[in-house]
Amino acid sequence: EVQLVESGGGLVQPGGSLRLSCAASGFTFTDYYMDWVRQAPGKGLEWVGRSRNRPHRYTTKYAASVEGRFTVSRDDSRNSFYLQMNSLQTEDTAVYFCVRGAFCSGGRCPGPFDSWGRGTLVTVSS
Amino acid sequence: DIQMTQFPSTLSASVGDRVTITCRASQSISEELAWYQQKPEIAPKLLIYDASRLQSGVSSRFSGSGSGTEFTLTISSLQPGDFATYYCQQYNDYSLTFGGGTKVEIK
Numbered sequence: 001e002v003q004l005v006e007s008g009g010g011l012v013q014p015g016g017s018l019r020l021s022c023a024a025s026g027f028t029f030t031d032y033y034m035d036w037v038r039q040a041p042g043k044g045l046e047w048v049g050r051s052r053n054r055p056h057r058y059t060t061k062y063a064a065s066v067e068g069r070f071t072v073s074r075d076d077s078r079n080s081f082y083l084q085m086n087s088l089q090t091e092d093t094a095v096y097f098c099v100r101g102a103f104c105s106g107g108r109c110p111g112p113f114d115s116w117g118r119g120t121l122v123t124v125s126s
Numbered sequence: 127d128i129q130m131t132q133f134p135s136t137l138s139a140s141v142g143d144r145v146t147i148t149c150r151a152s153q154s155i156s157e158e159l160a161w162y163q164q165k166p167e168i169a170p171k172l173l174i175y176d177a178s179r180l181q182s183g184v185s186s187r188f189s190g191s192g193s194g195t196e197f198t199l200t201i202s203s204l205q206p207g208d209f210a211t212y213y214c215q216q217y218n219d220y221s222l223t224f225g226g227g228t229k230v231e232i233k
Contacts, residue, residue: 035222045162045170045213047222061220064127097169102217110217112160114181116169 002026002115004098009120016088020120022081022098027115029079030054033101035113036072036083038094038122048072048096051081055106066092088124095119128152128216132225138233145201147228149214154194158218161190161199164227165210173212174199204230 008020022034033056036048049062049072060072071084081098097119102111129152139145149159157177162170172181174190177197187202201208209232214225 044227045164045215045224047215047224050222063221110158112172112175112215112217113162113170114172114175116171118169 002100004100004115004117006096006098006117006120009096009122011123011125012088013126014088014090014124016124017084017086018088018122020083020085020096020098020122022083022117024079024081024098024100027100029074030076031103031105033104033109033111034072034074034081035099035101036081037097037099037113037116038092039097039119040091040094043094046094049083050101052109053104055104056109085122088122090124093122093124095121127221128155128219128223130214130216130223130225132214132228134228135226136229136231138231139204140233141204141206143204143233145204145208145230147199147212147214147230149192149197149199149225151195151197151216151218155216155218157193158216159190159192159197160215160217161188162213162215163208163210164213170213201230 003025005023035050051072069087073082098117099113100115102109131150161174164170178190211229
């Protein structure tokens, strides 16, 4: 069974930093892209960022709203995925979901988010 | 970025109704579209991928169609557990985007 468990959420002041972690199990982590998706209170879903896997040299991609402030990374030896969030703003307040992206062994790899963690709440407030 | 426009934003329906939700992409995304269901306080669940493929374990009451820029999600006979919010999402572009959501409410 695929499991994704987020941790690291909490209350942080505007301008502060926070690092989220995602522990993955139940699948071959190295075969998949990994993504973060967030949902502000009462709002819709917003994709945040992606880490591709080894065939794509672990390249990353971000939503424009977080580019330059957020960094995704992964540790394949630990089956773990991370989101480093800097210069946090009140509008970054949201539940952050760790999501399994596309299966990829090389080439172009489009695919949906087929497994989601339960999410961790990040609140940016003074 | 590709914009995804979903409508209606809210839909009131009764148990047994046939329900259709539409999602429109700002440019062609071939069939690289997924539909998700989300209930309050719970993570989204994948229903349909590649526009029309049913995810394993999902009821056959759900179906998807479309290609290019216009897509639909249909629930053939609404059941009590189907009252939720539904999102479309494109994965054609490197920047992934969701529609704004459709809340299916009890009439």
